Amino acid sequence: MKQSDASWGPPRPERADAARNRQHLIATAREMLAELGPDRLTMDALAERSGLGKGTVFRRFGTRAGIFGALLDDGERVFQEQVLCGPPPLGPGAPPLDRLVAYGHARIRFLLEHREIARSALDGRQAVPAGSQSPLSRTHIRMLLGQIDLGPANLDLLAVQLTAALDGPLLLYLSATTLTRSPQQSERQLSDSWQDLVRRVCRP
């Protein structure tokens, strides 16, 4: 089917049955994850348990890693709400440097809490170029940098640098073949390093 000029307008809303299928697949994947663990959550098993065809599961997620990516996005919506309108210092109302520190801590905690999902979402990741960044992180960090008196600086590029510096150590930890440190230990180290970095960068 030829793409119509509607592609210039707002994105077409998801059809009602497609939205129902997506919600059903996400809910089923969550059940399977809780009951069976990540290793047994496969495309075939999800198709069978959900009662939807393999074709539907494939079109929706593309790869097994895509299932985990969708689970992560779903969880990120809650996280995003806390950033935008939750209590300070993560939400609005705290000084911008405190919010910057809190944002990093919260993102580290979120990804480590969902580390099994995050690790599986990284597996054989194809379509995501190495330069991709979390748009939420970059936009939020850029916004907070604009509220801090940093003297002359290219804030757009500084936001890209800090987004990469936040995610780099996390991705390195999550993509390790074996997780040698406990999540608690890693969370503390990663959080301390993030706090140290942004305080150094934002010193007056």
Add this chain to the structure above:
Amino acid sequence: MKQSDASWGPPRPERADAARNRQHLIATAREMLAELGPDRLTMDALAERSGLGKGTVFRRFGTRAGIFGALLDDGERVFQEQVLCGPPPLGPGAPPLDRLVAYGHARIRFLLEHREIARSALDGRQAVPAGSQSPLSRTHIRMLLGQIDLGPANLDLLAVQLTAALDGPLLLYLSATTLTRSPQQSERQLSDSWQDLVRRVCRP
């Protein structure tokens, strides 16, 4: 063939004919790149022009992006020599903060000079997890950080953060669908931002 216990020893040297094939393929790929541009450097075209079988080219590079990755690695060897034993401030002999700034500038220049190759090496990149980092960058940055008086800091994690902060904006630029800024303009912006970041981080 079963892998022998020799895997515990030093890596087996490349067989002479394999090394010859590799050198011949890299040289042919360089010729094709210069004459035809990156778009016409494909697995099939390289096999045909090199006179080696498609199987040899496939086993050596895996994917088309793998050809460009090999070309980049080959060029990086020269860069690496300059870092290890070239003139200061990139090579030894300058104060560590100057070397840190110079390293970022040189890496940015290297990747932008080879941007067509680097962009093609990123295409459909599969086996490289998002958390991978240039080992040369991380090791070198970590070594230089150890020579700067930074007060209490987790230097290993700071090196991971700075490696990510150096590569993040570069990868974002290289993976953009269209390169909107000129390489000269981008090199200046990226280099200025790197210098600004490390000076902020390393302020006494």
